[in-house]
Amino acid sequence: MTAADEKRLTCVNRSAALSRAFEFLGRRWNGAVLGKLRDGPLGFREISREIDGISDSVLSNRLSSLVTAGLIVRVVDAGPPVSVSYSLTDSGRALMPALDEIAVWADQHLTP
Template sequence: MPKTRTFTCGLDAAIAVVGGKWKGLILFALQDGPLRFGELRRAVPGISERVLILQLREMETTGLLEREVYHQVPPKVEYSLTEFGRSLNTAMAVLGEWGEEHLDRIEAIPWDRLR
């Protein structure tokens, strides 16, 4: 019996992995190398500590990033992109360029009326 597919297409699968407001910004923040939790929090303005923790756990579970714990005093934890995460960042770069190109038009959309 053939396996039932969870996703209808590649775009559906990609959006499932990166869905939400914060994951793309976290990916972007980690593009230049590992960051500690506090550094990530500063690099993603507006995210709460709780939401950042949840998003990092999800991204670790999906294989987008790695969490490395250094056993020292004080404890140190760094987050970095996996190859899977870097490949998604590459794909997201094109979407970011599109957003930059159309930023004025997107800013003019009456978002409060659409929600």
């Protein structure tokens, strides 16, 4: 394989990875949920109160998809009373610097 072929393959792989990332992160509310969990665990109601405009059914769906993706973890405390909290995994925490950079770029380059 030539250097040009390797470079083309690297670009294709990077493009595919970015497509996967933005397809997932571009789903409405995923980034907001992750951002709210950056400072520590929160329960469902706390997250719901923190994100204006998200319905309970959509929040439930987003939390499930983020758990499935391995970005957050759902922890059940047997209580009493029983409580459920959500927090970032190592993978979710590793995403925070990239989300911070995207936010900075948006502030600088996208009109509100």
